Amino acid sequence: MLAIEVDKIVKQYKNGVKALDGLSLQVKKGEIFSLLGPNGAGKSSLINILTTFYKPTSGKINILGKDLCKEPAWVRTQIACVAQRVSIDEHLSLMENMTFQSRMYRVDKYTAKKRIKELIDSFQLLSYLRYPTSSYSGGVKRRLDIAMNMVSLPKILFLDEPTVGMDAVSRNRMWEMLLKIRDEYNTTIFLTTHYLEEADQLSDNICIMNNGKEIAQGTSSSLRNIIRQNMIRVVLPNAIKAKKYKKMIDNTDFIKWSNIKENSIVVGVANSRKSLTLINKWMIDNNMEFISIGIVEPTLEDVFVSLVNSDRNRGEGLVC
Numbered sequence: 001m002l003a004i005e006v007d008k009i010v011k012q013y014k015n016g017v018k019a020l021d022g023l024s025l026q027v028k029k030g031e032i033f034s035l036l037g038p039n040g041a042g043k044s045s046l047i048n049i050l051t052t053f054y055k056p057t058s059g060k061i062n063i064l065g066k067d068l069c070k071e072p073a074w075v076r077t078q079i080a081c082v083a084q085r086v087s088i089d090e091h092l093s094l095m096e097n098m099t100f101q102s103r104m105y106r107v108d109k110y111t112a113k114k115r116i117k118e119l120i121d122s123f124q125l126l127s128y129l130r131y132p133t134s135s136y137s138g139g140v141k142r143r144l145d146i147a148m149n150m151v152s153l154p155k156i157l158f159l160d161e162p163t164v165g166m167d168a169v170s171r172n173r174m175w176e177m178l179l180k181i182r183d184e185y186n187t188t189i190f191l192t193t194h195y196l197e198e199a200d201q202l203s204d205n206i207c208i209m210n211n212g213k214e215i216a217q218g219t220s221s222s223l224r225n226i227i228r229q230n231m232i233r234v235v236l237p238n239a240i241k242a243k244k245y246k247k248m249i250d251n252t253d254f255i256k257w258s259n260i261k262e263n264s265i266v267v268g269v270a271n272s273r274k275s276l277t278l279i280n281k282w283m284i285d286n287n288m289e290f291i292s293i294g295i296v297e298p299t300l301e302d303v304f305v306s307l308v309n310s311d312r313n314r315g316e317g318l319v320c
């Protein structure tokens with residue numbers, strides 16, 4: 001059975017903004033699913049609908065096999081949601097926060113005590129017990145927030161941009177925590193992110209979205225396959241040359257899109273073998289200096305740039 005099934009969801013706000021425009025996606029039980037998209041793509045709108053805060057304008061959603069719009073109260077008993085803003089009460093201790101949450105979800109006292117101890121151990125929060133929650137760093141507050149949300153042992157845990165603004169160490173800790181939740185608690189995780197690396201490293205499946213629509217869905221390797229063999233990287237002597245040459249290459253008709261990475265330009269093409277020869281010749285003819293040119297394995301970032309660009313240019317024959 002699927003954990004989440006979203007079918008052609010539309011969300012139009014009162015001000016006329018269409019945040020979701022016919023989005024469909026499927027999340028399997030027990031997986032980590034990332035909804036990846038730039039700011040304003042519609043990620044929070046979808047998470048707010050899935051967690052019953054907002055109603056969709058049209059479309060159908062099943063959560064654990066039940067219709068979300070018909071049984072929102074039941075759905076609420078099965079899920080937990082970690083919002084973008086940390087929801088811990090800083091006037092309460094770590095223990096009091098966890099206990100408060102367990103009461104909200106009506107977990108009996110004995111079970112709650114046992115579970116809270118387990119969660120504190122499991123997520124390495126023991127050393128923080130002595131300190132007031134207001135003194136915790138942003139990363140620890142977020143981990144506590146997630147631990148609190150696990151007190152009810154939700155079937156699905158929703159997280160809206162869980163690592164936004166975090167440093168690399170806190171982010172890695174968070175990823176470890178989420179993998180543990182999937183593997184030890186068997187919880188399905190649905191998270192939103194605008195970090196490609198996060199979606200790439202962490203998730204079993206990814207939906208890339210933009211302007212309220214799905215652009216692509218699959219595992220990170222299957223998404224890379226979409227444009228495999230159709231990308232060429234030109235390494236230049238420095239970043240200034242990369243910028244200058246990008247403008248020139250964008251004006252040619254043998255590329256579909258381009259993206260700068262430090263001192264290199266990655267370009268999407270229709271046929272990498274043919275284009276390799278073509279670009280090589282074009283650069284030599286134009287006296288352009290370069291260090292190397294070759295066909296490359298795309299990263300998820302390349303996939304994202306390629307897909308978002310082709311989505312923007314749809315109708316102009318620039319679809320990859």
Ligand SMILES: Nc1ncnc2c1ncn2[C@@H]1O[C@H](COP(=O)(O)OP(=O)(O)O)[C@@H](O)[C@H]1O
Nearest residue numbers: 013015017019038039040041042043044045046
């Ligand atoms: N409550 C709201 N009322 C009106 N417009 C909204 C509301 N929430 C979000 N939007 C708009 O919907 C679009 C998608 O926003 P959002 O879902 O927050 O995207 P994301 O989380 O991907 O950044 C944006 O254009 C945003 O301004």
Ligand SMILES: [Mg+2]
Nearest residue numbers: 043044045160
């Ligand atoms: Mg958002």
